[in-house]
Structures are given as structure tokens and as C-alpha cells.
Amino acid sequence: YPISTIRSQHPRVWFNSDNISTLKKRWTDSQFQSIVSGYQSSSKAFSLALQYLATGNVNSAKSAISKALGYSSSASSGSRNEAYFDIPALVFDWCYPELSDSEKSSLISIIKARRDSYLQNFLDHFRWHEMPFYRGGHAYFSTVLAIEGEENVDSHMRKAQNVLQNLQELGDEVSGDGAYRSYFYQGNVQPLPFFLW
Numbered sequence: 001y002p003i004s005t006i007r008s009q010h011p012r013v014w015f016n017s018d019n020i021s022t023l024k025k026r027w028t029d030s031q032f033q034s035i036v037s038g039y040q041s042s043s044k045a046f047s048l049a050l051q052y053l054a055t056g057n058v059n060s061a062k063s064a065i066s067k068a069l070g071y072s073s074s075a076s077s078g079s080r081n082e083a084y085f086d087i088p089a090l091v092f093d094w095c096y097p098e099l100s101d102s103e104k105s106s107l108i109s110i111i112k113a114r115r116d117s118y119l120q121n122f123l124d125h126f127r128w129h130e131m132p133f134y135r136g137g138h139a140y141f142s143t144v145l146a147i148e149g150e151e152n153v154d155s156h157m158r159k160a161q162n163v164l165q166n167l168q169e170l171g172d173e174v175s176g177d178g179a180y181r182s183y184f185y186q187g188n189v190q191p192l193p194f195f196l197w
Contacts, residue, residue: 073113115143
């Protein structure tokens, strides 16, 4: 298969010009305030980066960047906090216009190391059941997509695409008949890496 290509501009993980527009509208819509208020009242890096996307508040971006720079370079295997996405990668991608050169360089170093940790998790535990989510599958793809194309970053596009292809084939083999469901939510979360890609 040809290698997938990604747009050069950011954000490119979870968001594009269409759904950012929707996010901005819903951020101030009273119908969604019960959801939005949870992010507005949070000082976590993810929430601050999301606030920046929704409002353009530079202070939110700067706070998110500062917190992301404090993350470990090693992504722990089996951590529920690091299962579905990689925080430094999302902050890098979502707050990209507000990164200084030194912040960009430091975050890239952190994200590259975490990307390699997630990949090692795959190699240590390549099983359909836990690999896509609990072992950091989603997080790996977010690290790849966030920093792809940056200066001094080795491309992981082909490697990530190969992981996806092998994962899909493994999933087809063990749950192709739709019967393999250890948890009620597996039918929803297992395909997420493919949608993210």
C-alpha cells in the first residue's frame, strides 16, 4: 500500500478545520455547558490545550505547554492515564502556533522517546484485546502524527501503517465474526486507531 500522507498544518490529531469550527460553536452553546465546564475548570494539560483550540486563549496554550514539558520521556505500559492518547503529543499538535523554538525542540525530544516506548509496548504485547487501547495503541499513533515532518524527526509513517495493517489482520482473525467481546465497550474502542489514522 502507498504510505499515508498527512496535512502539513496543525492540528492534525483528532481535529481539522471542520470540527474545530464545531468545537468553537459548542464551547459557548448552553446545551453543552455541562461538558464544557469540566474542561474549563481543569488545570490539566489536556483541558488547557482543548481550551486553546476552542477559544484561542494564548495563556491556556502556554500553561498546557509548560505542563507537557514536565512529562516523562518514558511512556509507561498499562497506564490508564496514557492509554488513549499521548498528552505531550496533543499539546504539541494543538498548541503548535504558540510553541517557541526551544519548547518545540524539547517537546519533540519527549514525544520521540515516548513514541518509541509505545512501540516497544506493541512488540512486547501484541494482542488485539489490550494492545489498541490499554497498551498505548492510540497514544502511539498520536505521537507519530503530531511530530511527523518536523526537522530531525525520523518518519514513523510506514512503521505505524504496518502496525495498523497487522493489527487489523489480527483483529479480523480473532473477532471477525463479532463474537469476541470481553468488555461491552470493545466494539467501540478497538477501531479507534484506524479512525485516527
